[in-house]
Each structure stands twice: as structure tokens, then as C-alpha cells.
Amino acid sequence: xxxxxxxxxxxLALILSLVLATVPLYGAHQNKPELMRMAHTLVIGxxxxxxxxxLALTAAFLNHDFTVAYVATNSNLxxxxxxxxxxxxxxxxxxLLLWILMLAxxxxxxxxxxxxxxxxxxxxxxxxxxxxxxxxxxxxxxxxNPFDRLLPGPLDGQDLNPLLQDPGxxxxxxxxxxxxVGFAVAFGFAIAGLLGGRVESQWVKWSRPWTLMAWAFxxxxxxxxxxxxxYELGWGGWWxxxxxxxxxxxxxxxxxxxxxxxxxxxxRGAFPAWTVLLAIAAFSMSxxxxxxxxxxxxxxxxxxxxxPERGMFILGFMVVVTGGALxxxxxxxxxxxxxxxxxxxxxxxxxxxxxxxxxVSAAMVLLGTLYPLVIDLMGWGQISVGPPYFGAMFIxxxxxxxxxxxxxxxxxxxxDNLWRVMFPMLATLAGALxxxxxxxxxxxxxxxxxxxxxxxxxxxxxxxxxxxxxxxxSSRFGVPRHQLGMALAHAGVGVFVIGVAMVxxxxxxxxxxxxxxxxxxxxxxxxxxxxxxxxxxxxxxxEEARFSVRRDGAxxxxxxxxxxxxxxxxxxxTQVALRPGLFQDLYxxxxxxxxxxxxxxxxxxHIKPFIRWIWGGALMLAIGATLAASDKRYRLARKQQAAxxxxxxxxxxx
Amino acid sequence: MKLRFLCWAWCVWILSGHVLAxxxxxxxxxxxLEEIRFKSLAEEIRCTVCxxxxxxxxxxxxxxxxxxxxxAMIQDxxxxxxxxNFMVERYGDFVLYKPPLASHTLLLWGGPGVLLLIGLVAxxxxxxxxxxxxxx
Amino acid sequence: xxxxxxxxxxxxxxxxxxxVGMQSAEERKRVDSPLLGRPIPNLExxxxxEPDNKARTDERLGEPWVxxxxxxxCQSCRVEHPYxxxxxxxxxxxxxxxxxxxxxxxxxxxxxxxGDAWAYHMVDFxxxxxxxxxxxxxxxxxxxxxxxxxxxxxxxPIDEQSYADLMVRIGxxxxxxxx
Numbered sequence: 001x002x003x004x005x006x007x008x009x010x011x012l013a014l015i016l017s018l019v020l021a022t023v024p025l026y027g028a029h030q031n032k033p034e035l036m037r038m039a040h041t042l043v044i045g046x047x048x049x050x051x052x053x054x055l056a057l058t059a060a061f062l063n064h065d066f067t068v069a070y071v072a073t074n075s076n077l078x079x080x081x082x083x084x085x086x087x088x089x090x091x092x093x094x095x096l097l098l099w100i101l102m103l104a105x106x107x108x109x110x111x112x113x114x115x116x117x118x119x120x121x122x123x124x125x126x127x128x129x130x131x132x133x134x135x136x137x138x139x140x141x142x143x144x145n146p147f148d149r150l151l152p153g154p155l156d157g158q159d160l161n162p163l164l165q166d167p168g169x170x171x172x173x174x175x176x177x178x179x180x181v182g183f184a185v186a187f188g189f190a191i192a193g194l195l196g197g198r199v200e201s202q203w204v205k206w207s208r209p210w211t212l213m214a215w216a217f218x219x220x221x222x223x224x225x226x227x228x229x230x231y232e233l234g235w236g237g238w239w240x241x242x243x244x245x246x247x248x249x250x251x252x253x254x255x256x257x258x259x260x261x262x263x264x265x266x267x268r269g270a271f272p273a274w275t276v277l278l279a280i281a282a283f284s285m286s287x288x289x290x291x292x293x294x295x296x297x298x299x300x301x302x303x304x305x306x307x308p309e310r311g312m313f314i315l316g317f318m319v320v321v322t323g324g325a326l327x328x329x330x331x332x333x334x335x336x337x338x339x340x341x342x343x344x345x346x347x348x349x350x351x352x353x354x355x356x357x358x359x360v361s362a363a364m365v366l367l368g369t370l371y372p373l374v375i376d377l378m379g380w381g382q383i384s385v386g387p388p389y390f391g392a393m394f395i396x397x398x399x400x401x402x403x404x405x406x407x408x409x410x411x412x413x414x415x416d417n418l419w420r421v422m423f424p425m426l427a428t429l430a431g432a433l434x435x436x437x438x439x440x441x442x443x444x445x446x447x448x449x450x451x452x453x454x455x456x457x458x459x460x461x462x463x464x465x466x467x468x469x470x471x472x473x474s475s476r477f478g479v480p481r482h483q484l485g486m487a488l489a490h491a492g493v494g495v496f497v498i499g500v501a502m503v504x505x506x507x508x509x510x511x512x513x514x515x516x517x518x519x520x521x522x523x524x525x526x527x528x529x530x531x532x533x534x535x536x537x538x539x540x541x542x543e544e545a546r547f548s549v550r551r552d553g554a555x556x557x558x559x560x561x562x563x564x565x566x567x568x569x570x571x572x573x574t575q576v577a578l579r580p581g582l583f584q585d586l587y588x589x590x591x592x593x594x595x596x597x598x599x600x601x602x603x604x605x606h607i608k609p610f611i612r613w614i615w616g617g618a619l620m621l622a623i624g625a626t627l628a629a630s631d632k633r634y635r636l637a638r639k640q641q642a643a644x645x646x647x648x649x650x651x652x653x654x
Numbered sequence: 655m656k657l658r659f660l661c662w663a664w665c666v667w668i669l670s671g672h673v674l675a676x677x678x679x680x681x682x683x684x685x686x687l688e689e690i691r692f693k694s695l696a697e698e699i700r701c702t703v704c705x706x707x708x709x710x711x712x713x714x715x716x717x718x719x720x721x722x723x724x725x726a727m728i729q730d731x732x733x734x735x736x737x738x739n740f741m742v743e744r745y746g747d748f749v750l751y752k753p754p755l756a757s758h759t760l761l762l763w764g765g766p767g768v769l770l771l772i773g774l775v776a777x778x779x780x781x782x783x784x785x786x787x788x789x790x
Numbered sequence: 791x792x793x794x795x796x797x798x799x800x801x802x803x804x805x806x807x808x809x810v811g812m813q814s815a816e817e818r819k820r821v822d823s824p825l826l827g828r829p830i831p832n833l834e835x836x837x838x839x840e841p842d843n844k845a846r847t848d849e850r851l852g853e854p855w856v857x858x859x860x861x862x863x864c865q866s867c868r869v870e871h872p873y874x875x876x877x878x879x880x881x882x883x884x885x886x887x888x889x890x891x892x893x894x895x896x897x898x899x900x901x902x903x904x905g906d907a908w909a910y911h912m913v914d915f916x917x918x919x920x921x922x923x924x925x926x927x928x929x930x931x932x933x934x935x936x937x938x939x940x941x942x943x944x945x946x947p948i949d950e951q952s953y954a955d956l957m958v959r960i961g962x963x964x965x966x967x968x969x
Contacts, residue, residue, distance in 0.1 A: 078674030235711045241705055270784070277797060284801075311812045315803045319805055327796040333794050341787025348782055356773035364766040370804075371762045373811045376818050380758040384700045386708070386751025393766055415788060509693070513680040604678040659811040702821050702926040715891055716926055719917040746824040 001069045003147040011099070011136055013049035014137040020130030024123035028196070036123035043111045043126055046133065047104040053135030054101045058088050067153030070146040076159035076568050078539035086170040087160045092294060092310075093146035095173060099290075100136050102174070102181045103129065108116065110185055110210070124184075124653075126194035132184050135317045137468035137470060143310045159539065159568035168228035176248060182214020183251060183279075188329065191277035191325055194332045197214035204265045205273060207444070209629040211262060211279075215255040216625035220452055222248050223618035234589045236509065236606045241390040243298040246369045247289030254282045256356045257262050259625070264351050268413060269339030274355070276333060284322040286361070290314060298369065299465035303580020305357060343415040350408040361397045365390065382593055402456040411472075427468045432458035445506045445609075453501020460494030465651030485628030492620025499613030508607040511591070512546075515600040523604050526550045527559075527588070532599055540564045545590050545601060547577070547624060561590040563602070584609045679718075681725050688728055695724060695734060698751045699741055708751065820945040823924045829938050830857075831922040838889050838897060838911035845886075845912045848938060856885040857932040858908065858955075861892045862900035864928040870947035875907040876894035877953065881960045885912035890920050890928055915961070933959055936967035 020042040027035025056137075057070070058073035061084040066072040073082055074091045089098040107129050140146070163169070216242045225248070230238045239245065258278040265275040290296055295311025342348040347495040368385045372541035375383050406428075408422045440446060462489040471479045479487075512520050519528040530546045542562040559577035566573070579586040584607055591602030694712035701717040709717050709724065720741075727737050741749045753759045770781040811818075825831075828895040833847045845856075858874060860867040887908035889897050894916060914920050924934070933942040933956070942954055942959050 087777035226924075235709075237711070267697070280797075291808070295808075295812055296806060308812050308815070312809075315805060315808060315812075322968070323798065323805075324802055326801055330798055341784045342781065343785055343788060344781050347778070352777050352780065352949065356770070356777055359775055360766055360769045367762065367765050370811075371759075373807065373818075375758055377807070377810055377814065378758075382746060382818070382821055383749040383753045383759065384748055384751050384760065385753060386698070386700065388698050389762070397766065397770070477819050510689075511678050511680040589678060595864040602678045602680055626783050715917070719891075719921060723918065723921055743824060744921060745926065746822060746924075748821045 002056050002059050002063075003065065003105055003149060006031025006053045006060070007141075007145070007147045009053035009056060010097075010137065010141060011048045011334055013046050013053065013631070014134065014141065015038050016046040017130050017133040020046060021127055021134050023127075024130075025127035025195075027590055028120040029125040031118060031120070035630075039123045039126040040111045043104075046130075047101075047108045049099045049607075050097075050104040053086070054097055054359065057094060057097060058085060059148075061085065061363065063159070065153070066157050067141025067149055067151055069148045069150035072150050072154055072157045074160050076539060077162060077557070078567065079157075080538055081163075083160055083165050087164075088559065089173050090160050090164045092307075093140070093144040094135065094178070096140045096144055097146055098174060099177050099181060100454055101135065102132050102177050103136065103184060106181055106185055107133070110188070114206070121192055121196055121203065121206075124195050125188040128188040128191045132187075132321065135321065139310075139313050139317065143307075143313050144606055145394065156568070159496065159566060162182045162564070162566045162571050162573045165233060165448070166228065166232055168232065169388060172221060172224040172228055173538070174221075175217050176223060176270075178249075179214050179216075179221050180251065180289065182210065182217055183255060183283040183286050184215060185210040186279045187283035190276045194276060194328050197332065202216075204272070205634070206264050207279070208259075208262050209631075209634045210267060211255070211259055212625045212629035213480070215252070215259055215392065216622040216629070218248070218255060219618055219622040222252060223615045223622075224624040226618075227615050230611070231576055231587075234373070234576050234604075235585055235589070236507075236576075236589070236604070236608065238503065238611065241368075241387045244289075244293050246365050247292045249511050250362050250369075251285040251289060254285055254356050255280060255366065256562050257358035257362070260351045260354045264348055268342070268348060270348060271352075272338060273329075273333040273640045274276070276329060278355075278359075280325045280329060281362075284318065284325075285366075287314065287318050287321065288601070297451050298373065306635075320336050336615060340414060341573070345411065345416045345418045346422070347408065347411045347413045347416070347540070350411050350508070357397055361461065362395060364393050364397065368393070372512050399456075402460060402493070403461055405493065409464075409467045409490070424470075425463065425466065427463045429459060432462040433463075443506070443609075445502065446503040449505035452546075453497055453505070457494040457496075457498035457501070460497065461491045462563050464488070464491035464494070467581060478635070480631060481624060482628040482633065484633040485624040485626070485631070487624070488627060489621045489624030492617045492624060494617070495613050495620060499610045499615075499617060502610035503608055503614065506609045509604065511604050513594055513600055514603050515598045517593075520605065523607055525556075525586070525607075529567075529601075529603070532601060535562070537564070538564045539568065542575070542634065543590070543593075545588075545603065547588060548584060549579070557586065559586065559588050561588045563590045580612060582612060584613050679721070684729070691734065692725060692728055695737055696721060697727075698737075699724075700749050700751055701750060702745055798899050811868070816890055820883050821926065823940070823943045825924050825940050826943060828926065828940060830934050830940050832855075833912070833919045833922060835912040835919055836969055838887070838894065838901075838913050841894075841913075845910065846931065847934075850884070850934070850937050852936055852967075852969055854883050854960065856881065856883060857923075857934060857961070858885055859888040859890050859923075859928050859932075861890045861928050866947040867919065867929045868904065868948070870929055871904050871907075872949040873950075873953045875905065877948070878907045878909070881957060881958055882964065884909040888920070888923075888925075889913045889915075891917045901944040907922065915916065920923040931956065933963060935963045 001032035020039060024042070026035070027038070057068075059070045060071050062081065064071070064077055066075075070093050074087045074094070079087065085204055087094070089095040107126060108131070111122070111126060114125070185208050189210070190541060193203040219481060220448060225245070226238045229240070230236065258275070260273055261275045261278055264270050265272050291314040292301065295308065295314065297311060301362060309471050366391055371385050372383050375381060407421055407423065410425065433455050436451065436458050440454055442453050443450075467483070468487045469492050471483055487586050508523055510522065514529040516529055516531050519526050526549070528548045528550070532543055532545050535542050535544045542564040544560050544562045545563075547559040548555055549559060557579045559579060561577040562575040564573045564575055565571070574589050576587055576589040587606035587608055588606045589606075591604060594600045594602055682691070683692065693710060697708045699709045699720070700781050701709050701712040701714055702722070703714050703716050704712045707717075708722055724737060732740075738750060747753060753762060755763055768786065795869070830847050834844050837843050837845050856877065874885065885908050887910070889911045894913070896916075897911075897913070912919075927945070929947055931944040931948060932940055935941050941963060942956075944956060948956065
């Protein structure tokens with residue numbers, strides 16, 4: 001019953017989204033306020049039905065309704081309730097439902113927070129987003145209905161993929177989708193801007209906080225995925241340049257370029273066409289990511305079940321959305337040079353360079369991801385493009401970015417002088433380089449990666465600190481939030497760079513054979529395997545190794561890696577033991593039993609220096625973007641806009 | 655052991671499932687250098703049966719065999735390039751995560767550089783145009 | 791206008807690539823062997839039934855033959871087994887088994903249960919010889935011509951369609967050998 005209800009809710013949401021995609025747009029075109037005003041109601045209704053459908057599926061999971069095919073494949077009687085709630089997005093169909101719900105949520109937010117913007121503009125934005133909702137609802141209902149029945153239903157389900165039975169995995173997909181879907185807002189604003197032909201800097205200003213928030217979500221989503229892979233896959237790696245990872249990284253790179261180009265367009269009116277193009281590209285690449293993950297076109301470790309029919313639907317949808325948007329762009333994009341002029345040394349040039357490097361990086365990742373496909377289709381054989389390619393290229397492309405980044409905030413709009421910018425920074429630069437050498441010497445981690453990583457990272461952190469210090473001294477009302485956010489984000493990049501350099505250059509990793517009672521010495525730490533015992537979980541059994549870790553004879557940690565076997569699927573999985581630390585993680589993974597008599601096991605012991613800095617840096621990026629998005633200049637701008645409208649409206653009253 | 659074999663046959667031909675365990679085996683390296691070479695080679699060679707994993711990360715039986723072979727070759731004193739050639743002769747360029755520089759990979763290796771050049775030249779021209787605006 | 795159209799053109803190219811790529815996704819899962827057109831590596835391996843009597847790949851020179859990689863652990867090998875029977879009956883060339891990463895007792899039991907259609911079996915329990923052949927999964931089937939050159943490799947279980955294809959190819963090889 002509840003599944004049928006869910007289906008009805010989804011269909012109702014589809015009808016509302018169809019109306020939303022057309023009527024307010026027509027109203028904006030014909031200048032009919034009563035039609036435009038409908039958008040708000042429609043958006044609310046659409047959200048309510050999407051939420052109801054989502055809750056219906058959740059209820060089916062909680063009630064163990066295995067007559068719903070999706071529940072039967074992704075759940076199980078023994079699965080704890082919190083994983084049943086998160087199992088809703090554990091497979092293809094349900095994750096689409098989450099997509100839809102989030103899109104509906106973003107639309108409500110846009111509708112509520114844009115009360116002060118021109119009505120026609122908001123109506124267009126919501127209509128464009130409505131079109132996207134139509135596409136995803138059709139996709140779900142036609143090819144991937146999560147409410148399909150399986151009659152007669154099995155007595156028990158097949159269980160959720162064990163890899164997904166993990167707290168990190170509860171939050172990774174929702175945050176990632178929040179980012180993907182959030183770019184739909186920037187896309188909607190850009191298309192509405194093209195349709196309305198308004199002065200560019202205005203809509204760019206309105207869309208900035210939305211873009212920043214979407215980018216912040218995407219950042220956290222990607223970081224969570226990386227963190228999850230680190231402890232769940234048991235390899236100790238944090239990024240694999242897998243096609244699926246690249247699929248989320250490309251929109252991130254383009255989004256990074258977008259938030260910087262928006263700054264130029266808003267403040268100086270320059271590059272409006274480029275900003276529109278980036279907004280289109282960011283969302284289109286999110287769609288492409290969805291396609292790559294679900295179509296089976298590329299081989300990946302963590303793809304959904306492959307289905308060419310679904311792939312074709314997403315491609316068709318992309319043709320409509322992106323193709324339509326690019327056509328509109330070709331027809332309506334501003335062709336005359338707008339905005340103010342600037343010189344070779346100026347903030348505009350700095351941001352332009354940022355855009356060149358980030359756009360080329362995105363293109364590089366896309367090229368590397370699709371190149372094996374091209375080669376194969378041309379009949380030139382089969383090749384693999386993996387971490388050695390992406391890693392080398394990315395470092396080459398990002399080195400100039402790291403070198404120039406601290407200078408960007410100091411440079412002035414329009415015209416500046418390199419020496420004026422550089423001179424006050426020289427002491428900071430020298431200090432950062434010197435500190436890097438001292439730290440590397442102290443850590444005794446001499447390698448070119450560690451040295452350059454510390455130099456680059458400290459240069460970014462020191463540069464940001466210097467910037468904040470300057471602003472604090474020169475401003476009477478404190479540093480505005482958007483500058484605080486930017487400095488925090490730039491420093492976050494520095495933290496990230498240091499983390500990556502240390503993990504890649506100074507990781508200690510060793511595979512050992514251990515019998516109970518034996519001890520292995522690793523970098524001043526003694527790992528003693530006390531015993532190997534069998535333990536039981538709700539839906540698995542496991543062999544558990546119990547380690548005592550001592551430094552100079554004093555116990556510092558008990559570690560218990562496991563090798564789990566899930567009842568229903570029969571899959572085995574390593575559950576690593578971790579001791580996280582600000583400066584190093586201890587990481588123990590259990591291998592195979594090597595000898596039954598002595599109960600000897602193979603174990604992998606890692607010591608990962610500074611790995612938390614990688615995710616810490618990403619978190620700083622996201623917090624920085626959130627701070628910037630919450631700056632009062634965006635709220636003020638809206639109020640002024642509203643005031644202006646009121647003033648204009650006043651004389652016409654009787 | 656048998657069960658994993660079964661699962662593996664399934665993985666290759668029927669399902670696109672996951673090999674969930676990771677490759678952990680203590681090997682008797684003679685020196686740290688050998689161990690480092692082993693790790694870096696195992697990371698740049700692709701496990702052909704897997705979904706997209708390197709030899710270092712995969713627990714598939716073929717990956718285990720290839721790691722043994724890799725270990726034996728390192729003990730034999732063969733150079734990194736000899737070992738890569740050994741793999742390529744048997745499994746093709748597909749096994750290398752770092753594609754060789756050849757005519758058909760020219761676009762791959764050169765593409766980003768060319769794009770960067772185009773981007774920088776375009777930026778230079780944009781700024782030159784914009785400067786005029788400044789002077790007028 | 792033309793410059794503004796560039797993104798659209800690039801996008802259309804991308805979509806075309808993805809459409810073609812999706813249609814060939816299944817084929818691309820099979821990795822072509824670089825050994826095609828090259829002599830089969832010289833291997834000397836024990837026979838399954840007579841472990842002391844070694845079989846060599848170069849002793850088959852002079853006539854085309856088929857080398858079929860299988861294992862008792864391999865589900866798909868059971869699926870293709872009827873076609874192996876048909877192949878050894880109808881192809882008119884020896885079909886040699888390559889028992890890979892198995893255990894002798896398991897392999898013999900499997901053959902008793904399903905029937906032994908092969909001329910004889912070479913065994914590679916450690917899987918080292920298989921590396922020289924570029925084997926990466928079971929089942930795989932090689933066609934070798936009378937000069938000892940590997941002419942074709944079929945990856946995955948043999949089905950109706952690939953059986954017909956193999957028969958045609960074997961016919962060609964036999965014609966070449968008799969000339």
C-alpha cells in the first residue's frame with residue numbers, strides 16, 4: 001500500500017513540476033504577475049510530494065516490506081534501523097529519489113530567500129529548476145522506479161552492500177548530491193539571466209551565495225568520500241583517481257573557477273559570458289558524473305549496477321538541458337565587452353589566471369578519464385590512465401596556483417603594481433620558506449615532496465594570515481565575512497597541501513606475519529598481537545585481532561581490526577583499526593590467516609603522517625565558503641533592491 | 655579460498671561485484687629499496703580482472719600471482735623497465751596506469767599543455783584589450 | 791557567434807563519444823591479448839592424468855590446435871562445457887585443456903562429474919605459466935595455427951555464437967595447414 005502511495009506522490013510531484021517548468025516562465029515572458037506568483041506555491045507543493053514519496057520509501061525500509069523490489073535488494077531483517085534509513089540511498093533508484101528531494105529542497109530555499117528579487121527573474125529561475133526536476137522525475141518513474149513491486153516478496157532481503165554499512169557512507173551521498181544539485185541553482189540563475197537579458201552583475205551577485213553553498217557541500221561530500229575510502233576499503237589510500245571520483249572532482253574544479261569568476265563579474269562587470277558558461281558547465285558536469293556512475297561506460301571500483309537504458313536516458317536529458325543551455329548561450333550571451341578595464345597586474349588578471357588553471361585542470365581530468373574510451377573506439381588498442389598521469393598533471397597545473405594564490409587577495413582591482421603587492425609579502429614568504437625547512441628538518445622527512453609541500457602550504461597559510469592581519473588593522477568594523485571566509489579557505493588549501501605532501505612522502509607501511517604473542521616494532525611503536533578471537537555483529541561474524549600498542553613500554557592504544565563475513569551476501573570485508581591523531585594515524589588492517597596451527601595472520605601496519613590535514617583542509621575550504629556566503633553584503637543587496645522597487649512602485653499608487 | 659575463487663569467477667563474468675578484501679602479504683624483502691620498488695611498481699600496474707584496481711590494492715588470485723612474479727623479478731635484479739615490459743608483453747599497454755608516450759597517446763600527454771597555452775594566450779589578449787579601456 | 795558556438799560543438803562531440811562508448815561497453819571489458827599473431831610461449835607443464843609425463847606447447851607444431859583454460863572452481867567453465875564437447879567432436883583439431891589454479895583432486899572429480907572432452911590437460915596449479923600466456927580469467931580459449939602462432943583468443947564462456955565463430959576460424963586454420 002505504502003509503495004503505491006509513494007508512486008502516486010512521485011507522479012503528483014511530476015505534474016506539479018511540469019506546471020512549474022512552463023507556467024511561471026510563460027508568465028515572465030508575458031509579464032503576468034499572477035502566473036509568476038504561482039511559482040512559489042508550486043515549489044512548495046512539489047517539495048511536499050517529493051518528501052512524501054521519500055518518506056514512503058523510508059517507511060518501506062523500516063517495515064521490512066520486501067515486496068518492494070528495491071527494499072528486497074538493499075535491506076535485510078538483521079540490518080540495524082539507522083542503516084535501513086540510509087539504505088534508502090544505498091542503490092541507484094533510491095539515490096535518485098534523494099536527488100529529487102534535494103532539488104525540491106533547494107527550490108523551496110530559492111523561492112523563500114528570493115522574495116526581494118524581481119518577480120520575473122525568480123519565476124524564470126524556478127521554472128528552469130522545474131525543468132530539471134521534470135527530467136529527474138521522468139527518469140525515476142520510467143527507468144528506475146524504487147517502488148516497483150516484487151510479488152511474491154522474498155522472506156528476507158539480500159542486505160545492503162557491506163561497504164555502505166558505515167557511518168561515513170550515511171553522510172557522503174547526501175552531501176555530494178547537495179553539491180551537485182546546488183549547482184542547479186547557479187545554472188538556473190545563469191539561464192534566467194540569459195532569458196531575461198538583465199544587467200549581468202546583478203544576477204551574478206544574487207547567485208553568488210548559492211554557488212558558494214553548493215561548492216561547500218560538494219567539497220565536504222568529496223572529502224567524506226575520501227575519508228570513507230581511507231578507512232573502509234582497507235588500502236590506506238585516500239584518493240584513487242577512479243572514474244567515479246573524477247566524476248565528482250570535475251564539477252568541483254569547475255565550481256572553483258566559477259566562484260572566482262563570479263567575483264569579477266559581480267564587482268567589475270567583466271567576463272559575463274565566461275561566468276555563464278562556467279555555471280552551465282558546472283551543472284552539466286554534475287549530470288555527466290551521474291551518467292558515468294550509472295551507465296557502465298567506464299570501469300570503476302564503485303559504480304552502481306550498470307544499465308545502458310538508463311545511460312541513454314541521462315544522455316538524452318543532458319542533450320536537452322546542456323545542449324539547450326549552450327544554444328541559448330550562443331544566441332543570447334553578451335557579445336560586447338562590458339565592465340571596466342584592467343591592466344596586466346590587477347586582481348582581474350589574477351582571477352583570470354585562476355580560471356585558466358582550474359578550467360584546464362578540469363579538462364585534463366575529463367580528458368584522462370575519457371581517453372581510454374577514445375583510443376579504444378579509434379581502434380588503437382586499450383590503455384589505462386591512472387594515478388601516475390593524473391597526479392603528475394595535477395601537480396604541474398596547481399603549482400602556479402599555489403605560488404600565486406596569496407598574492408591574489410592583496411592585488412587591487414583595475415591597476416596594480418607587482419612590486420607594490422610583492423614587497424610587503426617578502427618577509428612572509430621568507431618566513432614561510434624558512435619555517436618549512438626547519439619543520440622538515442625537525443620531522444626528518446627530507447624529500448623533495450615534503451619540502452615543496454611544506455613550503456607551498458606554509459606560504460598559503462602565512463599569506464592568508466598576513467591578509468587577515470592587514471585587513472584587521474586597516475578596517476574599523478572588523479574584517480567582513482566574505483574576506484574572512486576567503487582567507488580561511490585559502491589557508492585550508494595550505495593545510496591540505498601539507499597533508500598530501502606528508503602522506504605521499506613519509507607514509508610508513510609494512511605487511512607482517514604475526515602470531516598471537518608476537519610483537520613488531522614500527523617507528524618507535526611496539527605493536528603486540530595479544531589474541532585473535534571470533535566476534536559477532538547484528539548481521540555478520542568476524543575474526544578480530546587484538547593489538548596492544550606501546551611506546552617505551554607504556555600502553556597507548558588497544559587496536560582491534562576485523563575481518564568480517566556478512567551472513568546474507570557471504571562477502572568478506574576488512575574492518576581496519578584506526579588511531580587517528582593530528583600528526584599521525586596508526587592504521588592496522590587484517591589480512592589472511594597464514595597458519596592454522598599457530599594462528600598466524602598477515603597484517604598491514606601503516607603510519608600515516610598528517611593525513612587528517614587533508615580532510616581538515618577540505619573542511620576549512622567548506623567553512624570558508626559558508627562564511628563568505630553568509631556575508632551581510634548579499635542580504636543588504638537584496639534589501640536595497642527591495643527598497644528600490646518600493647520607491648518605484650510608490651508614485652503609481654492612487 | 656574456494657569461495658573467493660567462486661566469487662571471483664562471478665565477478666569477472668556475471669556480476670560486476672567488488673573484491674572487498676585488500677592485498678596484505680608479508681614478503682621477505684632484502685632491503686628497504688626493494689620494498690619501495692615493489693610497492694611503487696605494484697601501484698602502477700593494473701589488475702586486469704578487477705574493476706579498476708592496481709596490483710597493490712587487489713586481492714584477486716591473478717593479482718596475487720602477479721605480485722609473486724613481480725617479487726621474484728625484483729629479487730632477480732631486473733630493472734623497473736624490464737618488469738614493465740614483461741607485463742606489457744603479456745597483458746598489453748592496458749596493464750600500465752601510466753600510458754607510454756606514443757603517437758596515440760600524444761593528445762593525452764600533450765593536451766593539457768596545449769589547452770594551458772591556449773588559455774594563457776587568450777588571457778593575454780583579453781588583458782591587452784581591456785587595457786585600452788583603462789587608458790581611454 | 792562562431793566563438794560562442796564552440797562550447798556547443800565540443801559538447802555534441804562529447805555526447806557522441808559517450809553514446810558510442812556506451813554501446814561498446816561490454817566489448818571493452820575484454821582486454822585484447824598482445825600475444826595475438828605471436829608464437830605461443832614455450833611451456834613445459836605436467837599433464838593432469840600423468841603428472842610425470844610433461845606436455846610441451848611446441849610439440850603440437852604442424853597442425854592447428856585449441857588451448858582452453860579452465861578450472862573446477864570456475865562457474866562459467868561449467869556453462870561452456872557442452873560447447874567444449876561439441877568443439878572436440880566437430881572441430882577436427884585437438885582441444886587441449888589448461889587446468890589453471892586448481893587442485894588435482896578437485897579437477898579430476900570435476901571431470902568425472904561433467905565429462906572429459908579434452909584431448910589431454912596441461913596443469914598450472916601455481917599460475918606462473920598462465921602469466922606467460924597472458925591469461926587473466928577463466929574460461930579463455932586460444933586458437934594456435936600449425937606454425938605455433940596464436941591466431942585468436944576468446945575471452946569468457948563459449949556460447950552458441952562464439953562457438954560458430956570458433957568453428958569458422960578453426961576451418962581457416964586447417965585450410966592453411968593443409969596447403
